[in-house]
Amino acid sequence: MESYLRTRVKLEAFDYKLLTNVCKNLAEEILSINGIVKGPIALPTKKRIYCVLRSPHVNKKSREHFEIRIHKRLLDLYLPQTKAELIDYFVTIPIPPGVSVKLY
Numbered sequence: 001m002e003s004y005l006r007t008r009v010k011l012e013a014f015d016y017k018l019l020t021n022v023c024k025n026l027a028e029e030i031l032s033i034n035g036i037v038k039g040p041i042a043l044p045t046k047k048r049i050y051c052v053l054r055s056p057h058v059n060k061k062s063r064e065h066f067e068i069r070i071h072k073r074l075l076d077l078y079l080p081q082t083k084a085e086l087i088d089y090f091v092t093i094p095i096p097p098g099v100s101v102k103l104y
Helices: 016-032 083-092
Strands: 005-013 036-053 063-079 099-103
Touching: 005 016, 016 036, 016 063, 016 099
Parallel strands: none
Antiparallel strands: 005 063, 005 099, 036 063
C-alpha cells in the first residue's frame, strides 16, 4: 500500500465562476496522477463594503457604497509523492491570474 502525503490547498478569488473552474481542473489533474481529492469545500465569502462620498465638498449625506466579495474554496489533496516533487508539480499546473493559491 502506498503512503499518501496530505496537502491542504486554499484558493481565493473575486470571481466564483473562475474559482469553480480552477477547482475542477486541479481535481482532474490530481486524479490523473492517482491522487485522492477531498472537496472543494466552500468557505464563507468575505464581503468588504466601502463607503465613499459622492461629492468632496458638499452633500455630506450623499454617499455611494461599493463591495468586494472574496470567494474561498478548500481542497484536501492526498498525493503519492514526496514533498519536493509536490511543489514542482504545483508549479506546472496552470492557474489563471486572479486566483490566489496557498499550500498548507
